[in-house]
Amino acid sequence: MRSKIYLGLVHAPVYNRNGEVVATSVTNFDIHDISRTSKTYDIKNYYIITPVDAQIELTKRIMGYWQDGSGKEYNENRGEAFERTLLAHTIEDAVKEIEEKEGKKPKIITTSAKIYPNSISYKNMSEKMFEDDEVYFLLFGTGWGMIEEVMESSDYVLEPIRGTATYNHLSVRAAVAIILDRLLGEK
């Protein structure tokens, strides 16, 4: 079916480089690049997840500029990219919203540089998405990654993108692009 795929960028709870649980800042490029990628791959909604109200306000202001302000006159398709971008305070809030919209709980998919007992290949995950009728919520972490509790409670963990590479430090924006292409792109 692949018509009920949601994406979330998690700014909290995530680890910082010392392993402490923190909230990271929303960056302008996370809003723009991931909204554009989500729209191009026909994601139903892209949730920017942050508990910080000031960050939510700032993000809304940036998107508003492109949707209503002079940004729209300058580049109309940029505003279009934000049509499906939403904000949520927590992962749980976003899950609840999706459940209300779809009438069923989304399956949570995460990504990791490690292998978990619930790890799945891109090919298998892609087949599921195209063939079954489930709602899927793909979560990406910022900072040094989502906390263990989220990873362990997710339904599927995607394999590392570059299992064989010696250097493997993609930006979250690049990781989102590659993963959406692998799962939902032209075969």
Place this chain on the structure above:
Amino acid sequence: MRSKIYLGLVHAPVYNRNGEVVATSVTNFDIHDISRTSKTYDIKNYYIITPVDAQIELTKRIMGYWQDGSGKEYNENRGEAFERTLLAHTIEDAVKEIEEKEGKKPKIITTSAKIYPNSISYKNMSEKMFEDDEVYFLLFGTGWGMIEEVMESSDYVLEPIRGTATYNHLSVRAAVAIILDRLLGEK
């Protein structure tokens, strides 16, 4: 072989939205994200191409912060990402440097939302890269794309990333990530 693959981000000559030939600005995320993606996919050198000396100076300063400055202490793998990032004033300068290093001229590969007589699929291009002994230079445009002369004189033009999508406005950072994964990623 796939061991002689170079990548270039072209800030000039490109079109602006009115079809005029201009030089765009280097953005901080073009430096970071594309250096990280290039390193992860084992690109030999990533060339940031701009004729503007002030932009070259700024880019060197940003990279220097992560390679030598306090950025290195904060996050060592970020500096590593820049080990293969170089600057060039023009496409021709970069081509000349690559030719001197490799002892032969690189084949130029570009990407476009249009189909050209020299268009090639990702699968065919990937096979060439893994099987033959050529030097390849993948060029990505900024702004509203590279000028026609560059497109027409390139050896190969890759097919549009999302041939079937109604919205197709990926950031150049996302496009680089997806294309390197399609050409050089795990099969």
